Amino acid sequence: MRIHRKFRFYRRLTSATEPSGISPRIGSPNQRLIHTVGCIFADKQFKEKTRMQGISKLRTGILLVTVISAALMAVACSSDPTPTPTTVAVAADPTATPTPKNVTVTIGATVPLSGSLSVWGDLVRESLQCGIDHINADGFIPNVTLELKTEDSKGDAAEGLSAMRKLVSVDKVPAVFTIFTNIALAQAPIADDLEVVLWSSGVQHPEFGKMSPWTYRNALSALHTADGTVRYIYDVKGEKDLKWGIIYNSGNDATQIIRDRVKKLVGVLGGEIVAEEAYAAEDRDFRTQLTKLKAAGADVLWLSTVGTETGLMLQQAVEVGFEPKYKVGGIGENGQIIETAGAAADGYLFASPSFDPASSDPRIVRFAECYKAARNVPPDGFAAAFYDGVYTLAEGIKAGGTTATEIHSGLDTLTGINGVGGIYSFNAETGDAWQSLSLRGAVNGAYTTVVPSIDPYLDIE
Numbered sequence: 001m002r003i004h005r006k007f008r009f010y011r012r013l014t015s016a017t018e019p020s021g022i023s024p025r026i027g028s029p030n031q032r033l034i035h036t037v038g039c040i041f042a043d044k045q046f047k048e049k050t051r052m053q054g055i056s057k058l059r060t061g062i063l064l065v066t067v068i069s070a071a072l073m074a075v076a077c078s079s080d081p082t083p084t085p086t087t088v089a090v091a092a093d094p095t096a097t098p099t100p101k102n103v104t105v106t107i108g109a110t111v112p113l114s115g116s117l118s119v120w121g122d123l124v125r126e127s128l129q130c131g132i133d134h135i136n137a138d139g140f141i142p143n144v145t146l147e148l149k150t151e152d153s154k155g156d157a158a159e160g161l162s163a164m165r166k167l168v169s170v171d172k173v174p175a176v177f178t179i180f181t182n183i184a185l186a187q188a189p190i191a192d193d194l195e196v197v198l199w200s201s202g203v204q205h206p207e208f209g210k211m212s213p214w215t216y217r218n219a220l221s222a223l224h225t226a227d228g229t230v231r232y233i234y235d236v237k238g239e240k241d242l243k244w245g246i247i248y249n250s251g252n253d254a255t256q257i258i259r260d261r262v263k264k265l266v267g268v269l270g271g272e273i274v275a276e277e278a279y280a281a282e283d284r285d286f287r288t289q290l291t292k293l294k295a296a297g298a299d300v301l302w303l304s305t306v307g308t309e310t311g312l313m314l315q316q317a318v319e320v321g322f323e324p325k326y327k328v329g330g331i332g333e334n335g336q337i338i339e340t341a342g343a344a345a346d347g348y349l350f351a352s353p354s355f356d357p358a359s360s361d362p363r364i365v366r367f368a369e370c371y372k373a374a375r376n377v378p379p380d381g382f383a384a385a386f387y388d389g390v391y392t393l394a395e396g397i398k399a400g401g402t403t404a405t406e407i408h409s410g411l412d413t414l415t416g417i418n419g420v421g422g423i424y425s426f427n428a429e430t431g432d433a434w435q436s437l438s439l440r441g442a443v444n445g446a447y448t449t450v451v452p453s454i455d456p457y458l459d460i461e
Contacts (some may be wrong), residue, residue: 104145105402107132107393108167109177110153110160110187116282117155117180117307122375123334124179124202125150127386130370135394144397146390149173155281157186168194174404175393177386180306181205181254188212196404197396197411201389202382204254209431214404216411218389218424218433220353220381222254225330226261227456228351228437233300233326234269236451242325243274245298247289247313248305250278255304258330262302268460274298281306286313287320294322303329311340318344333380338442345442353381354422354436354453364420380447381421385435388419392426392433 109128111121125148132146149171151163160183167173175197178184184203188211191198198215200208204222209215233239244266249255263273275296277289290313293301301317301324303310310331317323331337332350341348357368357378367387371379379387392414393407400410417424417433424433439451 102143102145103402104147105397106147106149106171106173107175107177107390108164108171108173109148109150110163110167110183111150111177111179112155113150113152115155116309119308119334119336120179120202121150121152123380123383124177124386126371126374127201127379127383128177128390130367130374131387131390131394133370134366135391140391141394141398144402146394153178153180153183155180155183157182160184161186161190164190164198165194168196174402174407175199177201177389179203181208181252184208184215185211185253188215191215195408197393197407199389199393201385205257209427213431214408216392216431216433218385218392218417218419218421218426218435220351220385220435220437221456222257222330223261224434224437224456225351226258226265228439228454229302229328229330229349230262230265230269231454231457232349232439232451233328236454239299239326240270242271242299243297244271244300244302245274245293245296245324246276246302246304247286247293248276248278249281251281252306255306258304259302262304265457265460279309284309284312285316287316290317290322291320294320298324300324300326300328303327303331305329305331305335307331308336308340310335311337311345314341314348315344332382332440333377333447334382338445338447341442343445346444347442349439349441349450351454352438352440353385354438355379355381355384355420356449356452361420367420381435381438381440384419384421388417388421388424391419392417392424 107128109124111124112118113121128148132148135141136145149167151167153160153163160178164176164178164187167176173196176191176199178187178198178200179202181203184198184200185205185208187198188208191214192212196214198212200217201219203217204219204225206221206223209217233242244262246259246262248259259276266273275293275298277292279286279289286309301322303313305313310329314327314337327348329348329350332352337345337348357364357380359365367384368379371383395414396407396411398410399413400406400408412428414426414428416426422436424435426433437454437456438449439454441448441450
């Protein structure tokens with residue numbers, strides 16, 4: 001057992017070797033003096049000398065000292081006298097690890113809580129909250145309790161920057177979750193400046209993870225979103241020579257990356273892009289663009305969208321008499337496709353993170369119950385990704401610590417994620433953890449998994 005240095009010093013003083021004839025167990029100076037006197041007067045030569053001198057006073061003194069000596073010799077001159085116990089307070093060892101105290105770590109999130117994209121803000125907030133509740137309930141991070149603080153980005157880059165600065169500077173969060181490419185790309189340099197972890201489970205832009213050592217994500221790649229639907233048409237259905245029409249959001253980098261990927265794949269695999277039409281984020285009437293795509297003779301309508309406008313497009317396509325053979329895109333349940341388009345949504349296919357909300361996996365059941373209780377709808381693959389995202393952040397805290405720098409270091413030790421949304425392969429150099437891919441669709445008024453797992457075209461750059 002480690003002993004404090006003051007106590008070791010005390011023990012050396014009281015246990016040192018004493019001069020010959022003095023018991024090593026008597027450490028008090030007064031004890032030593034009386035012991036020595038008693039032993040001297042007990043000596044036969046000394047008693048003989050005092051008897052011959054005949055001094056009465058000394059005899060009296062001898063009598064007194066002899067009585068004292070007899071008592072002392074019984075104790076002090078014995079071979080193993082028992083010392084009087086001494087109580088010593090042992091100081092605490094300054095090198096000992098202190099018992100850790102429970103700390104609360106606030107995790108930030110900049111999400112659209114108002115405006116046309118607020119449905120995504122609700123998805124992110126409730127997914128993160130379910131994850132945090134389960135992490136805390138299970139004691140997943142010893143002596144650490146997580147809490148969530150959200151700020152409204154309003155789906156705008158400038159608002160997202162202000163929200164992030166507030167979370168870091170005022171609320172002192174070590175990590176911030178975000179969503180939407182335009183916002184995340186604007187926030188990445190700020191994460192670098194403020195040295196705070198910036199995490200997204202929804203940003204699909206290929207460069208996001210590479211923009212800063214502080215940016216991380218677990219998400220479905222924008223390129224893979226295009227690949228999943230295109231592979232289904234070419235490889236599963238065997239359709240090689242179709243005409244493709246694309247409608248895309250002109251104000252979102254990810255939708256344009258997906259548009260370009262579709263054009264690339266069609267150019268390599270066969271077929272033809274016959275038309276592409278842009279729209280603005282605030283648009284709600286798409287009849288003009290859809291009429292042009294119909295006139296171009298498109299067999300495939302590829303919807304490169306971000307939200308609830310997807311259902312409106314499907315509904316308005318029917319209104320203008322545009323009924324392509326395939327209707328495909330990258331937005332699913334959270335875009336409220338069926339709820340908005342009704343029967344017009346039937347047959348629409350979309351790429352989605354591999355996630356089955358009907359799975360009997362206890363982790364998925366637990367998450368699905370929590371999410372549905374909050375939003376009254378089952379979770380989709382994007383919700384699962386944010387749930388997995390906060391668990392991954394928690395792994396970083398377990399591995400590193402609770403400050404931004406410690407979390408950053410902890411995350412860089414991870415190699416993979418096994419979450420409710422599937423297996424993610426984590427690359428610490430780029431900060432990317434890509435989700436596996438599935439194909440889902442609107443079939444007879446319900447969201448259904450069409451292909452549980454579908455591979456991207458990794459051989460086509």
